[in-house]
Amino acid sequence: MTHSIHAGAGASRRHFLKTSGALLAAGGAWASTTGEAFAAKASAKPLSGKIRIARNQVVLFQGDSITDAGRSRDKAGMANDQSALGGGYAAMAAAGLLLDHPDHGLKIYNRGISGNKVFQLTERWESDCLKLQPGLVSILIGVNDFWHTLSGGYKGNVETYERDYRALVQRTLEALPGVGLVICEPFVLRSGAVNDKWFPEFDKYRKVSRSIANDFRALFVPFQLAFDRAVKYAPADHWAKDGVHPSAAGAALMAHTWRSYVQHRGAP
């Protein structure tokens, strides 16, 4: 009997993760891949807060449906609760943190809400962020800020997004001195709902998120890069059928990417 789980295409998987790993380790070097040369600047500055997992620290995931991922509203007040964390990347990253740091007394919350744009985060920031006194805040917001201009009658634009997002970050850093701030890049895949109408306009939102991370010295997680690489190994719909909402595989890729950046980029 052979037990050949790693035979054949196993090699391509190892190549995939190894390549991603090499990119992660290289930090800003991947900027040349995307042609966004300004990205290298971000890594040259120290971060504004300490990205670390401290004892009894509150960790907060914030965002839209991608973060929400079906989380229980009833249990939203319970830290580390499986149903309160939802079924997406935030839950997987949280579970990984709790496995990695079993003795830290971490309190992890997910407060993503489906459909949210940045101004809606602003409206609920007091109760759904500041009040929780997080030591680490991770934000993923932006896809609806553009998408809803196509399909939802939303009148905002990329300037609205940038203005609101900068104000939100400013407010967060003032209210929570020393907070570790993670800004995740909004992303799409060319599949399902995502067609040519999205480009190049959507790319501006991605660049705004990166420039805010840079200006406020937050840790930036380049999800678009992760998915751009992933589609070389499986079609877009393996990772996100409608191009916006990640599949289980897409969520696992995001959690892997998030943890790689948050846990290793800050290493000495």
Place this chain on the structure above:
Amino acid sequence: MTHSIHAGAGASRRHFLKTSGALLAAGGAWASTTGEAFAAKASAKPLSGKIRIARNQVVLFQGDSITDAGRSRDKAGMANDQSALGGGYAAMAAAGLLLDHPDHGLKIYNRGISGNKVFQLTERWESDCLKLQPGLVSILIGVNDFWHTLSGGYKGNVETYERDYRALVQRTLEALPGVGLVICEPFVLRSGAVNDKWFPEFDKYRKVSRSIANDFRALFVPFQLAFDRAVKYAPADHWAKDGVHPSAAGAALMAHTWRSYVQHRGAP
């Protein structure tokens, strides 16, 4: 600025996973830890089916609430669907498989149902296992077979469990020649609902699951061992508040353990 995510207790975490890894690599050698010397026999026999991840293969997770973990019934027919996979170890292991093997066209289902005992798996085995034609079946069943004798008025005992479980496995191997079969050890932690009344009776159910795996040459995943080690790093309620249902951290530990055994134990 320092980014000291791995400072301090990071060392204990590395020790934890490194130790687990060493145990995993040692295979049957850990039997001496638990005193269950017969365990070493299991690793000496070839497995009945090929434990592998083949192209277009159906992978099925079966069990009780621990597997169920809030999965969507409406979407149960959709392979790889985030909500259909639930929020527990099965979803995390599935997402990991889909990330590791993006080009394999895997179809992964979760058909765990909360409260199930082994006879209830038997009742729905045709529609919830055989009909799906899985190439890999992972079963975790047994905690309710004992628990419900304490609190639910259930009249079965460990002989019932063994007889029904053996018949189920026999039927599976006859209906699906060459199927890769994974038998997961039922487990509890001394917390919440789990008190002295559980022992030593519950241990018999664990041993039955191991002996069935051994006799039918299935791959055995010793979850009790994983949790017995984990409680040295954090209290039982970090891993499973009521002693039965894993937390997010407990589910992540299970997914890590499952993937380590299923993916590496079979390696040359």
